[in-house]
Amino acid sequence: MRMTGPVTGSRWTAIVGYSLVGAATQLVWLNFAGVTTVAADRYGVSESAIGWLAQVFPLLYVVLAIPCGLILDRWFRAGLIAGAVLTALGALLRLVGDDFGWLLAGQIVASIAQPLVLNAVTGITGRYLPARDRPTGIAVGTASIFAGMVIAFLLSAVFTTSESLPTMLWVTAGFCVLAALVLIIALRNQGSFEVPPLRPDRSALKVAWSDSLIRRLCFLAIFPFGVFVAMSTFAQALLEPAGVSGGTASVILLVNVIAGVLGSAIIPILVVRRRAESSLLVVSLASTAAACVLLALAPGVVTGFVAITLIGLLLLPALPIVLELVERRTGEADGTAAGLIWMAGNLGGLVVAVVVGLLVDHPLAAFLVMAVIAVIAVPGARALRQPIAELRAQSQP
Template sequence: MPRSRWTPIVAYSLVGAATQLVWLNFAGITTVAAARYDVSENAIGWLAQVFPLLYVVLAIPAGLLLDRWFRPSLLIGALLTALGALLRLGDTYPWLLTGQLVASVAQPLVLNAVTGITGRYLSPRDRPTGIAAGTASIFAGMVIAFVLSAFLASSNQIPVVLVISAIFSVIAAIALLLALRLPALHTSASPRPDRNALRTAWSDPLIRRLCLLAMFPFGVFVALTTFAQALLEPSGVSASTASTILLVNVIAGVLGSATIPILVSRHQAASAQLTLSLTATAIACVCLALFPGPLVGYLAITTIGVLLLPALPVVLEIVERQTGEAEGTAAGLIWMSGNLGGLLVATAVGLMVNHPTPAFLVMAAIALIATPGARALRHSL
């Protein structure tokens, strides 16, 4: 069996991190950014929400492109991410929104590729580890975003954040361009018409079930990362403290995503892990609703990170084993469903941004509703 090639995985991980860095640059400094650009907090929230909105529209076309023309499609995603980050250097709200829109077009081409790049460059025994590592690196991009928000949280430091993000995105795109010149161990591209890949993926009842399930944890996480700072501010949590809480949350998620999915795969415990993560998330959101403050914020949101974020690589590893030739399209369906959930839940929470208790209780209810579906998966895996 040929040895796995990890260099493309590392380069891909940098680009995946860049997409999340650009997405979440303003999540920890919503009120500060709103004051700087003289817009509402909800307008700043839309700088993040355009990503799930366009993901819903573009996930399937991106998956089909990746299934047919994997390398060029992934490279276009990397280059558009870098271009979007560069456009934001205009440092006005219209330029920020333009850059976010360009980068959000790129995101499906990058994130849908996590199963495809592991399938092409890693041996079968290394693929669960590769998916876990690739997904963990996506969350690592969130870590970088929250680090920047925590240490560069003032209004006059926002341009520095934009420059750092642009440099990182350009370096990541160049690294991927060089890494993809290596020959793949396996080519998953199929000569079949694109529409067959979609039919193959959607005809699988397990994939359909996973798509429905993905909407709930995605929705809660997107809403939490977008509006946590604004929701916690009335209880005395500053912008810098909120950024630090989100940072700890995603660091915990990175560590969990790099380890938990590997153990879950070995012990075939996907249903148990998903049920536990959703139940714990619901309890944590109830605590945030009833006892808001810095300490509960740290404990509850860190718990959500360490348990909920690994659900994504767990689901994607199931998809990689289940779909074969249509892996890009199937991953696109999962991401599309998750981002649709993110869009719906974040929009609902955004409407309640001045009423933290109901907002957190809504997120708790959404997580709890999904637990029966997670338990039912044990009969299908």
């Protein structure tokens, strides 16, 4: 492949810029997750209304995933920069007025930007890293997305009062603006690998969806995404009857995401080197099911820490592994293919969260439902062994 554009410095700078923006999208998304009650009191709205500040993100992602993927496949650099700028703009809009209306406006703008950024995780590595470094690049980019969740939880732990919420929003806006500037400078200064153009008679969506492996990965993504989102949303309520306080549950979830960041940054790299993608997916799903069964039968502080941390450590790395397979499979339509994966995952998150939400007063049943959902996906993960082996053979010179 040839390089396009000027080449200065390490092309990893582009990955660093992308990682900062990826973290920024999650920071804006979850800013109020740990201060819902405080925010509701400050802005004079219900806790449900504050919840919508986060819920607009997965809802709009399902709608915009494919259009944003198509934009990235046609105008990658412009589309990604637009996502970074819109994320910063959304964060800044929340500073215009100290009321719920401006908060919601900022969240909507940032939620439009999110698929432009997250869909680009495979494209940024495919365009700015050689093939040998792409699994590492995808692992780093994905881990940074989860790291943004950690930053959001940490900020909500620091800025806990009504009077401190504006400061939290200023800190968030500063981070988002800085991340956008770093990415823009990095993309202007770094050359990129050429990506084969689509044939005139083929659309990116047709290329992505016509691939049986991509369709199978989309179906598989529904299950781990669904369990993780449902667990993150309702763990505190489901563990409360067992004597787990809200503060303790927040710490458990924070440790869960930190474990996921570490796992996503390390495990996929080792798995790809050992050619064990299918095995890791099977292990992560089976371990998640076992952890959910443990929580169903023996809920408590200790089991909560052990089970939910295990879920984060093994389940979240499934995402970069799946995305790395997508990058290898669809170089000409990677944005759209990644969009399909993210869309399926967000759809799974919405559906499973709704089901678990209906069972929130019945923790035993809720945890068992999540266990069953994880188990259902195990045969599909095992069946990927042969297609992945064929993909690896095709990738070898």
